[in-house]
Amino acid sequence: MKVAFELNGEPVKVEVEPRTLLADAIRQETGLTGTHVGCEQGVCGSCTVDFDGTTVRSCLMFCVQAEGHQVRTVESLGTRPDDMHPVQQAFWDEHGLQCGFCTPGMLMVTKELLERSPDPTEEQIRAALAGNLCRCTGYVHIVKAVQAAAEKLRSGSL
Numbered sequence: 001m002k003v004a005f006e007l008n009g010e011p012v013k014v015e016v017e018p019r020t021l022l023a024d025a026i027r028q029e030t031g032l033t034g035t036h037v038g039c040e041q042g043v044c045g046s047c048t049v050d051f052d053g054t055t056v057r058s059c060l061m062f063c064v065q066a067e068g069h070q071v072r073t074v075e076s077l078g079t080r081p082d083d084m085h086p087v088q089q090a091f092w093d094e095h096g097l098q099c100g101f102c103t104p105g106m107l108m109v110t111k112e113l114l115e116r117s118p119d120p121t122e123e124q125i126r127a128a129l130a131g132n133l134c135r136c137t138g139y140v141h142i143v144k145a146v147q148a149a150a151e152k153l154r155s156g157s158l
Contacts (some may be wrong), residue, residue: 007032007064008076016063025063026073032105034074036132045132048105049073062104073139074104077111086152087111087145096145098136105132111147118154120146 004013005031014029025081026035035058038044042057045148049058050072058071073134075087084092087110097103106129113120113128125146127138 001064003063003067005068005095006070008072014063018062018064020063021059022049022063022066022071023058023157025066025122026058026071029063032073032075036101036104038101043131043133044102045105045109048108048132050076050108050112055108072108074107077107085111085124086147090152091142091145093142094145096137096142096149098134102132102134104135106134106142110149113146114150117130119150122147 001014001018001024002015004011006012007026012030014025016025018028021040023035023037026036027033035049036046037059039047040059044059045057047057047059048055051058051061051066052069077088085107087107090099091103091107097105109128109132113125117124122143125143129139129142129146
């Protein structure tokens with residue numbers, strides 16, 4: 001099937017089997033490998049992308065469902081050290097990552113959280129991140145990174 005959608009602000013057209021998952025199409029058909037595939041059951045959150053302004057697990061969606069929609073991956077935040085989104089910079093500054101496997105999903109969820117709630121409490125941060133599993137950090141630095149990103153975005157110190 002031919003599927004046309006917007007990916008990180010650019011129109012894309014892919015030809016996929018009807019059963020192709022959105023995560024696989026993003027990685028294999030477009031070459032954007034920032035969206036990670038972990039559990040393939042929607043549990044770990046490493047495949048989280050923005051779908052029309054809401055985060056979704058791309059391993060639970062078929063690519064054909066993206067027809068006519070807007071999808072944003074972690075690559076939409078920034079791909080160079082001199083072009084990092086404030087959320088990426090905060091994760092870097094606060095050591096909110098270790099192996100990096102969960103990081104794309106954490107970044108996408110954090111971005112959505114801060115767009116909806118610019119000054120979240122620690123409880124709100126932890127609730128938002130609850131669907132994203134990290135096996136390395138223990139979440140302490142991740143929570144600090146989200147708090148730092150919120151501060152940067154609120155103060156306009158980008």
